[in-house]
Amino acid sequence: MSDFRVFCLPAEPNPSEIRLAPAESHHLVVVNRCLQGSTVVAFDGKGGEWITECVRADKHSALLRVRESKQAAPLPHVITLAQSLPKGGTMDDIVRQATEVGAAKIIPLISERTEVHLEADRAEKKIEKWRIGAVEAAKQCGNPWLPDITPLQKFSELITHSGHGYDLKLIASLHRNTKTLKAALAGYRQQHGTSPRNVLWLVGPEGDFSPAEIGAALDADFQPITLGPLVLRSDTAALYALSILSYELQNA
Secondary structure, three states, X not given: OOOEEEEOOOOOOOOOEEEOOHHHHHHHHHHOOOOOOOEEEEEXXXXXXXXXXXXXXXXXXXXXXXXXXXXXXOOOOEEEEEEEOOOOOHHHHHHHHHHHOOOOEEEEEEOOOOOOOOXXXXXXXXXXXXXXXXXXXXXXXXXXXXXXXXXXXXXXXXXXXXXXXXXXXXXXXXXXXXXXXXXXXXXXXXXXXXXXXXXXXEEOOOOOOOHHHHHHHHHOOOEEEOOOOOXXXXXXXXXXHHHHHHHHXXXX
16 A cells, blocks of 8 residues: 555546645655655545556645546445534544544534634634644545534534434433443334434533533433443543444444
8 A cells, every 4th residue: 555645636527647736745745755656545535536656746736647546435324523622732633533433524512611712713724724634634544535524513503403314313421321332222223123324423522511411412312322430531532432333333
């Protein structure tokens, strides 16, 4: 497998050549030290990949000649992470890790206990930064799919619009009367005869969701799931929740 991976959005569906944007060119040629003649895998984040040869190792406008193209199979399970914004740069790590384990969509949430408050211009810059981080993570792990990272949403808006499109809705909870993920999936399979394809995971900030938010989620048919007896950091909880869900769905 090639050590060089680049993100691109070709202007045509079946390109014979791919001209990289300046940022990707710089990263490929200067940072990764790609030389003319090297094999480079280009991907569009939508399952499309091209095996190419670098024919011009220009740090401003690298040119790749396509040898082979392929389309990855659709994701067998679509997992959405709705993550309440944590403090500091923790969301950067969550986006990268969610990309590595194959999350299809990431919804950054503003909840009652969210301590991060972003104005519109800062929010747009943050989202762009997270999208760049997702690209970098996809390059590193070989994932041909990039998660859709949405604009910030309020918790109440997510709950209001969560009634459509999801087979199963889960909320990680430290409150009582939770169940294990295995039990929730077994209950779904018993009722429907198959595994859920489209799942929404709701993960809270430091200190968990408020009791009122938990109640609103339960009223909207979310199932409260325990992540074990220990209190996890928000980034650890997100990665743990996505990992065990992905594993269970892939091995159903």
